[in-house]
Amino acid sequence: GFARWITSSQYFGIDKVVILGNRCDIDEADAVDHLGSDPSCSVIGLYLEGVKDGRKFLKAVERAASRKPLLVLKSGRTPLGAEAATSHTGSLSGEDRIFDAALRRAGAIRVYDFDELFDLAKTFSYFADLPPAEDLRVGVVSVSGAGCVLSADAIGDYGLRLAGLGEDTIERILSVYPSGWIARNPIDMWSAIEEVGAFDAYLTITEAVLEDDGVDGASIIFMLIPDVTEMDIRRFLREIKPYRKPFTLCFMGGDMRLVHEWEQIAEGESIPVFHSPERAIRALGAILRWKHERRR
Numbered sequence: 001g002f003a004r005w006i007t008s009s010q011y012f013g014i015d016k017v018v019i020l021g022n023r024c025d026i027d028e029a030d031a032v033d034h035l036g037s038d039p040s041c042s043v044i045g046l047y048l049e050g051v052k053d054g055r056k057f058l059k060a061v062e063r064a065a066s067r068k069p070l071l072v073l074k075s076g077r078t079p080l081g082a083e084a085a086t087s088h089t090g091s092l093s094g095e096d097r098i099f100d101a102a103l104r105r106a107g108a109i110r111v112y113d114f115d116e117l118f119d120l121a122k123t124f125s126y127f128a129d130l131p132p133a134e135d136l137r138v139g140v141v142s143v144s145g146a147g148c149v150l151s152a153d154a155i156g157d158y159g160l161r162l163a164g165l166g167e168d169t170i171e172r173i174l175s176v177y178p179s180g181w182i183a184r185n186p187i188d189m190w191s192a193i194e195e196v197g198a199f200d201a202y203l204t205i206t207e208a209v210l211e212d213d214g215v216d217g218a219s220i221i222f223m224l225i226p227d228v229t230e231m232d233i234r235r236f237l238r239e240i241k242p243y244r245k246p247f248t249l250c251f252m253g254g255d256m257r258l259v260h261e262w263e264q265i266a267e268g269e270s271i272p273v274f275h276s277p278e279r280a281i282r283a284l285g286a287i288l289r290w291k292h293e294r295r296r
Contacts, residue, residue, distance in 0.1 A: 011267035036064025065107030140186035224254030
């Protein structure tokens with residue numbers, strides 16, 4: 001069921017699916033060890049209700065997480081959930097705070113629902129080979145003020161930082177705005193679209209942000225309305241894909257037929273797409289933090 005769900009709703013590839021059920025002779029630690037040493041698998045995603053041998057499992061997680069991103073969705077976090085897990089598979093969930101701390105110490109990334117598991121899995125699979133991040137500084141390019149504010153809130157919620165823009169970056173951005181405009185991050189670009197058109201506005205501003213040494217990653221927000229959908233999205237993606245920084249696209253409404261069409265185009269180029277600024281920032285923050293920790 002999960003494999004069918006992923007292949008029918010997601011664009012990232014599946015290498016292997018391991019379903020243990022009530023398990024008999026192998027357990028989740030064995031599966032993690034195997035996937036951690038498998039070169040064809042770039043990201044590991046786990047759904048757990050409990051573990052059979054905590055010490056063995058955490059050692060396997062530590063070994064695997066030192067090689068590749070390892071995402072863990074563990075249910076049974078609450079007393080009600082733990083009781084349901086016990087009646088479902090006989091799993092002993094244990095104290096969630098202890099399990100959470102042990103997971104993080106072992107290098108795993110904890111997620112809290114399947115949306116987050118899939119969001120992070122595709123973002124890591126697309127960007128895992130990028131160089132380490134200097135910091136957690138995010139640039140936001142948005143077609144609307146709402147996208148700017150929601151992104152700023154999410155940046156604060158996920159412990160990230162709004163990037164300060166360099167003088168050269170600001171000068172390049174202002175080249176597509178009416179005179180007298182003030183540019184700052186997050187960047188509300190609607191006036192630039194009115195001034196030079198969607199393609200030139202998006203490309204100039206996005207390239208300026210991604211080339212800024214003070215920006216570690218970016219979220220680019222679209223609303224697919226006529227002023228925006230006239231742009232050549234394939235050409236835009238070809239121009240920005242070579243940058244060696246993680247970035248997400250957010251298609252925040254508009255013509256839903258085009259939303260799905262543009263999403264297929266972008267994900268076909270291994271660029272992650274989300275439908276809310278919050279999910280885009282959450283995924284971007286996860287890979288920036290993982291990349292930043294790899295610098296240490």
